[in-house]
Amino acid sequence: MKKDNALLRLIKLRKSFPGVIALDDIDLEIDRGEVHALVGENGAGKSTLIKSVVGAYKKDSGEIFFDNQKVDFNSPAQAFQSGISAIYQENSLIPQLTVIQNIFLGAEQFTTLGIIDEKKIYQQYLEITEQMGFKLSPHEKVRDLGVAEQKLVEILKALIHKAKFIIMDEPTASLSANEIEHLFKIISELKSKHISILYITHLLGEVFRIADRITVLRDGKKIGTALTKELDQEKVITMMVGETLKDAYTSKFTGSKKPQNTVLKVENLKRKPRVNGISFEARTGEVLGIAGLRGVGKTELSRLIFGADKLESGQIFINDKPVKIQSPLDAVNYGISLVPEDRKKDALILMLELYKNITLPTLAQFTNKGVISPSKEYAAAKQAIEKLDIRTSGINQITRYLSGGNQQKVAISKWLQAEPKVLIMDEPTQGIDVKAKVEIYSIVRKLAESGVCIIFISSEVPEVIKVSDRILVLSKGKITDEFYQGVTQEEVMRTILKKSK
């Protein structure tokens, strides 16, 4: 192999999860001192790629060369020791420790007596902050810092640990315009120190400002890598979403009905900082898609309507009557159900049997004076399994052992017995394979045709377009646009990407 300028080189990196190939033989090179952008829609494989490189996931096959050496990290900690530092959206600092303690965690200097050498550490801290042009108060606790400052602390920590390669995952997600400018300055500073950066983002505006090269992923495949100056925004969007959308996965349903009466109306819903005044109406038998990037308030909106979080202000109407929803139980009683985003954390009780999960919200239907009738309960559970074609060894299977797609079907099926008027689904196809996705789309359509109002929340634009009668675009906690069936994927994508900048 030629002695080259590549700091990180991936050769045919492959990673699959049950039923889905998350990374399909990815080749990638990142040069020394390069800012390399990795873009792609949600589910394209960006985070899987990072996690496979740093050893959070075990790759199936392929080779990774770092600094001209073949590596195979067992854990992110090992990668960190070797000079690869990953800065995720959620920070990995210890909130109770001070800035300086966090930065030097694991790299403390000791006196001959084995006591931490505070003076020396402080000296080093001053040097590095001066070099980078930061101003932080070193003895402040990290939990008292803003998001932007925490990012700086993470970058400093990476530098102190002699990182050669820094991965930044959506680093500007919650930063203000000024803070973003500062971050970009820091990135060029890092670049001049010959540190390579892999910059992962949705926001194409940023990419064109700072990246030397851009790599686009789609559906676990690398679509291409090119110099930034050879590309423009249009081209990248086309690469991200694909030119032809003919396959079944993206084909649209046909034959939607005329809109019926409004079943749910929300007015000026607010809960800072993520939901900043949202109003919309949703109708019986309609699939209302809500699209937008991650972190724009989609999940928070769904939790507000469902009563999982307290409303700060605003009003919800069911069938034109104002209602007060103070708990999920209230919402259920008004005919609203929620399939939450994080099925393992918020929807399922993994250690319990399948049937217990399916009947949990509607247990009252199978009880007489508080005593459960097993025959009725089992029958209902069996029916639910058949209806949604949940693949399982039986109603007694422990829910933990089902595949992601089947778990998601359980999370949906538990509400069907409740016969909701409004079913909110938050990222219902996240982390499941394509076949299960298609099944979920058809479930959504069938439910809508039977008269349920479905609010389909997703950050994957193609599927929102596929299932929805109408689409609302959410950005920074507000609804910015409305589209109707027939809109193209590019139109929606463009709106989302432009509005977010």
Place this chain on the structure above:
Amino acid sequence: MKKKLDLKLTGYWNLISKNGILFIFLLLCILLSFITPGFLSWANIFNVLRQSSIVGIMAIGTTFVIIGGGFDISVGSLLALTAAMSVGLQHHMHWSLAVLVVLIIGALFGFFNGFLAAKIHIPAIIATLGTMTIIRGLAYLYTGGYPVYVEAPDFAFIGAGYLGPIPFPIIILIIMVALWQFILVRTRFGRYTSALGGNKEAARLSGVKVDYYHILTFVVGGLMASMAGIVYASRLLSVTPLAGQGYELDAIASTVIGGTSVAGGEGSVVRTLIGVLLLTIIANVFNLMGVHVYVQYVIKGAIILSAVGFDTYSRFRQ
């Protein structure tokens, strides 16, 4: 093919780990019946059951609390207070009324524990550490630090009477185990208890009134502790404020040895009973062998750690 085999093996493993306690229990019984003649005699069986009855009744409540995701270490103190009161109150009222009052008091303290844990969000072990101390203090205040006595043959029947050849406390124990096992597996309350212990947020987002049921599990804990207190008082007819010390540990140990997960969600009242019997038999054997009581403490602690360690480590592996 290999996957199928793995699945089969996991199946067996689940069966064993779920019922392992039963195997160990039966094994020990068989072993002892060879070593100690008369071990399987009715007299001895009744003896073991009667010795287990007080902690056994208490442990039913502990099982509910732990399945619901909580923890209650105040039940030993509560036994002392309720036992003392069930004796003391008889100087002012009929014994049956005293029993009723004491059960209500037990339930109220359980409610208080549940309120602290569910509504004030104090970690349950800390909340009940506080109430454990308070209730023990109340027991001292109520008795003035001295044993309280009563002469009451009717009341004494509860703890010392026989129904035919069977000691009455055993009958209470068996009925309670059957009743609460039924409640656990066949009622809405039981189902919601394991749901909220398994994943409180998922239960809440399924429309379950989680705080209400969380508190209710502690009420069961308090109720069963006071019932254990009544049996204790009726057996001895004299109660000191030191009564029931360490019983909470026996109750918790029996529960986890019986396979109830300390993480909540899973468990069984029947298996808790087996846990209680196992501990009683082990203690008996040690006494027969002349093992010093100090050593018994060490061994009991090791048994608890092994049972909990088995549960948490296999959970971690998952």
